[in-house]
Amino acid sequence: MGNHDMGPPWLIPMLRASYFIPCGVHGESNKSECNMFCLDCMGNAFCSYCLIYHKDHRVVQIRRSSYHNVVRVNEIQKYIDISCVQTYIINSAKIVFLNERPQPRPGKGVTNTCEICCRSLLDSFRFCSLGCKLGGMKRGDPDLTFAVKLKHNRDPFFGGSESDESSTPKKIRRTHAFNRLMEGLSIYSSNNDGAESSGDDAAPATPPIFNHRNARRRKGIPHRAPF
Numbered sequence: 001m002g003n004h005d006m007g008p009p010w011l012i013p014m015l016r017a018s019y020f021i022p023c024g025v026h027g028e029s030n031k032s033e034c035n036m037f038c039l040d041c042m043g044n045a046f047c048s049y050c051l052i053y054h055k056d057h058r059v060v061q062i063r064r065s066s067y068h069n070v071v072r073v074n075e076i077q078k079y080i081d082i083s084c085v086q087t088y089i090i091n092s093a094k095i096v097f098l099n100e101r102p103q104p105r106p107g108k109g110v111t112n113t114c115e116i117c118c119r120s121l122l123d124s125f126r127f128c129s130l131g132c133k134l135g136g137m138k139r140g141d142p143d144l145t146f147a148v149k150l151k152h153n154r155d156p157f158f159g160g161s162e163s164d165e166s167s168t169p170k171k172i173r174r175t176h177a178f179n180r181l182m183e184g185l186s187i188y189s190s191n192n193d194g195a196e197s198s199g200d201d202a203a204p205a206t207p208p209i210f211n212h213r214n215a216r217r218r219k220g221i222p223h224r225a226p227f
Helices: 011-016 050-056 130-138 168-195 212-218
Strands: 037-038 057-066 068-072 088-090 095-097
Touching: 011 130, 037 050, 050 168
Parallel strands: none
Antiparallel strands: 037 057, 057 068, 068 095, 088 095
């Protein structure tokens, strides 16, 4: 299998990078630990102060759970397919682990484990981390892939993103179509008004409505108030 079949070119550098170490440039500043990774530069991890050097780049934030590196699902699933990898809920956010977490002794009653590191899993998953899924792909499993199926033939591995239509809320799309419809109706109405007002055969204006009952009504004889 080629390198492209093993996932995007930034995947292995992201898995092997060293995180949560002091930044070499901003080490003396507060919160200068390296917990960011740029998918475009594919270099070392960097801190939040270094974000100014990665403007308009695809950057994901790496977090920690039980001394292991994790990334939020809503950040990473835009770029790779994480199917078959078990996800977890930590601090109300769904996350996925980067690398394998070996478990020497599976718990009692465990019926499903990671195919690479034997970590206990739910029955619907095959791997405990992105690294383990990569290991399964290296074994030659044709059913595994990191490629995300997108419209318009865009490739998320090399900077592609979701199609404009799929990423646009339906409510906004309906509003845009409604505005275009109303604009067309207003143009049609203005054209008709111009055709009626300009031309010798234009229909005469409708005369005002005259109420004959009110016209025949007379005032009664006035009566003087008694002394």
